[in-house]
Amino acid sequence: MKTLTFWQRVGRAARDRSFIIGAVLVAFFVLVAVLGPEAAPHNPYLRDRVQTIDGELRRAPIPPCDLYPLGTDSEGRDLLSLMLHGARQTLTIAFVAMTARLLLGLLLGALSGWWPGSLFDRMITGLTEFLAAIPGLVLAILLIFAVGIRKGQISFVVALSLVGWGEVAQIVRGYVLSMRNKLYILAARALGLAAPQVLSRHVLPNLLDTLLSLASLEMAGVLLLLGELGFVQVFIGGGGLYTSDAVSFGQMIYYFDVPDWGAMLGTSWHYFRSRPWLPLAPALAFFVAILGFNLFGYGLQRFVEKGRFHPSGWSVFCFLVVTTLVLFGSRALLTSTGIEAQYADMAGQFNAQRAWDDASYLIQSAHDPPLESACQPASRPTGLARAQPELEERTLTGGGFRAANYVGTQFKRTDLTPMPRGGYFQQYVTTCGRVTIEPA
Numbered sequence: 001m002k003t004l005t006f007w008q009r010v011g012r013a014a015r016d017r018s019f020i021i022g023a024v025l026v027a028f029f030v031l032v033a034v035l036g037p038e039a040a041p042h043n044p045y046l047r048d049r050v051q052t053i054d055g056e057l058r059r060a061p062i063p064p065c066d067l068y069p070l071g072t073d074s075e076g077r078d079l080l081s082l083m084l085h086g087a088r089q090t091l092t093i094a095f096v097a098m099t100a101r102l103l104l105g106l107l108l109g110a111l112s113g114w115w116p117g118s119l120f121d122r123m124i125t126g127l128t129e130f131l132a133a134i135p136g137l138v139l140a141i142l143l144i145f146a147v148g149i150r151k152g153q154i155s156f157v158v159a160l161s162l163v164g165w166g167e168v169a170q171i172v173r174g175y176v177l178s179m180r181n182k183l184y185i186l187a188a189r190a191l192g193l194a195a196p197q198v199l200s201r202h203v204l205p206n207l208l209d210t211l212l213s214l215a216s217l218e219m220a221g222v223l224l225l226l227g228e229l230g231f232v233q234v235f236i237g238g239g240g241l242y243t244s245d246a247v248s249f250g251q252m253i254y255y256f257d258v259p260d261w262g263a264m265l266g267t268s269w270h271y272f273r274s275r276p277w278l279p280l281a282p283a284l285a286f287f288v289a290i291l292g293f294n295l296f297g298y299g300l301q302r303f304v305e306k307g308r309f310h311p312s313g314w315s316v317f318c319f320l321v322v323t324t325l326v327l328f329g330s331r332a333l334l335t336s337t338g339i340e341a342q343y344a345d346m347a348g349q350f351n352a353q354r355a356w357d358d359a360s361y362l363i364q365s366a367h368d369p370p371l372e373s374a375c376q377p378a379s380r381p382t383g384l385a386r387a388q389p390e391l392e393e394r395t396l397t398g399g400g401f402r403a404a405n406y407v408g409t410q411f412k413r414t415d416l417t418p419m420p421r422g423g424y425f426q427q428y429v430t431t432c433g434r435v436t437i438e439p440a
Contacts, residue, residue: 019299025292026216033091036084042068044085044259048076057417061275071277073268079281082259087285089236089260093153094222097160101218102211104161105168110199110207112169113176124173128166136163137228144234152236152258156229160222168214175207209300216297220290227286230262231269261285 049060053067060076062068070079112124131139143159179185179202188198229235236258256263261282268278404425411424418424 016299016302018295019302022216022292022295022297022299025288026296029087029091029289029292032084032087034088036087040078040081040084042078042081044077044081046077049074051076052416055415061271061278063275064277070281071275073264073278079264079277082264083261083281083285086259086261086264086282089153089258090223090226090262091289093156093160093236093260094219094226097157097164097222098215098218100157100161101165101168101222102215104165106172106207106211108165109169109172110176110203113173114180114195114199114203116177116180124169128169131163131166136225137232139163140225140229141232141234144229149234156226156236160225163225164218164221168218171210171214172207175210176203179203179206209303213297213300213303216293216300220293220297223286223290223293226260226262227265227283227290230260230264230266230282233266235263235266236260 051058051060051062053062053065060072061074062072062076064071068078068080070083072078073082108124112121115121140159140163143162144155147155147158149155176199185198185202188202193201235256256267264282265279265286268275268282271278408424411418416424
């Protein structure tokens with residue numbers, strides 16, 4: 001049989017349109033996961049429920065416009081920025097979970113297939129059959145809450161890994177059983193090679209091509225499960241819902257802290273009829289990503305079955321190196337993709353001197369003569385107060401009311417749209433206090 005060159009194999013691969021489409025989609029999502037957060041136009045953690053756009057006062061969620069191409073969520077956060085940041089979060093978790101699935105399934109499946117009929121083989125086979133009888137979504141939810149949903153990415157990685165490894169183990173076990181009695185395996189055993197040596201030198205290299213195609217398919221499976229978890233409102237960071245007349249005018253608001261596609265889908269599908277742009281973006285992202293990884297995986301599988309893809313020993317070495325790096329670098333990847341990294345940047349920008357100056361000012365203000373209201377905060381006169389002394393002090397009486405009426409009049413003159421309940425201000429019941437003792 002004539003051996004094909006590398007470029008001949010590439011030419012044959014180019015004829016498989018579904019494989020090419022899958023490869024392009026996979027490359028696109030990898031690029032988005034790497035560069036997406038840097039390309040985000042807005043801060044995905046910045047909440048701004050009431051904004052002025054094109055001279056009109058709007059309340060979140062804001063439909064797609066020039067400023068927000070995909071619109072905003074109920075918290076006023078840019079959906080495009082959430083999608084770009086969520087791509088790294090979602091795809092990183094899916095990749096780590098997929099790698100753990102492959103390693104666990106490869107190890108247990110290879111050992112089970114090498115000693116068929118043994119106690120270990122019966123235990124692994126029974127365990128995989130037991131896990132297969134439980135719906136994956138239900139098992140994932142149980143594992144996530146057992147580990148602790150508030151632990152974030154770790155609980156999801158553990159749950160997603162333990163749910164799908166059984167399928168990989170069954171496939172690997174079948175391949176090992178089929179290769180166990182081949183002549184080159186029998187010859188290696190006759191030379192005195194131990195089972196680990198035979199598995200690593202002769203079985204694993206022949207499994208690598210299958211594992212590569214299986215990795216893409218498992219990636220699609222993990223993403224599908226993440227989407228299902230998000231749909232039932234089980235996502236990273238937990239999240240929740242609330243209602244407040246002050247910020248939502250009695251409307252129920254679903255929220256999440258850590259941007260990922262599952263959280264975006266779980267908190268937005270309730271608005272599918274009234275605000276279809278909210279669930280459309282994460283749902284479409286899940287669909288296209290799952291489609292791309294499936295097309296790419298099945299394309300590799302066809303190449304393997306036709307004998308057009310034969311990894312070399314160098315490929316095996318690279319596979320082991322990449323797997324090792326993923327295992328040791330998974331924690332660094334996860335901690336660099338969530339809200340922890342954002343808060344770390346904010347903590348790095350903390351100005352201790354300014355905080356001390358503000359605290360000193362509050363302490364000094366506590367020794368000043370009492371003001372006309374117990375709830376009046378100690379604050380420096382604003383520019384408006386300096387220009388018009390009668391509007392000084394933001395209090396609930398006196399100058400505070402006069403300042404509020406003045407600002408409301410200016411809003412009305414500029415034709416700003418008032419709030420649904422009328423007026424330009426919201427009323428709050430606030431309990432205020434003062435710092436009277438200097439901190440030690």
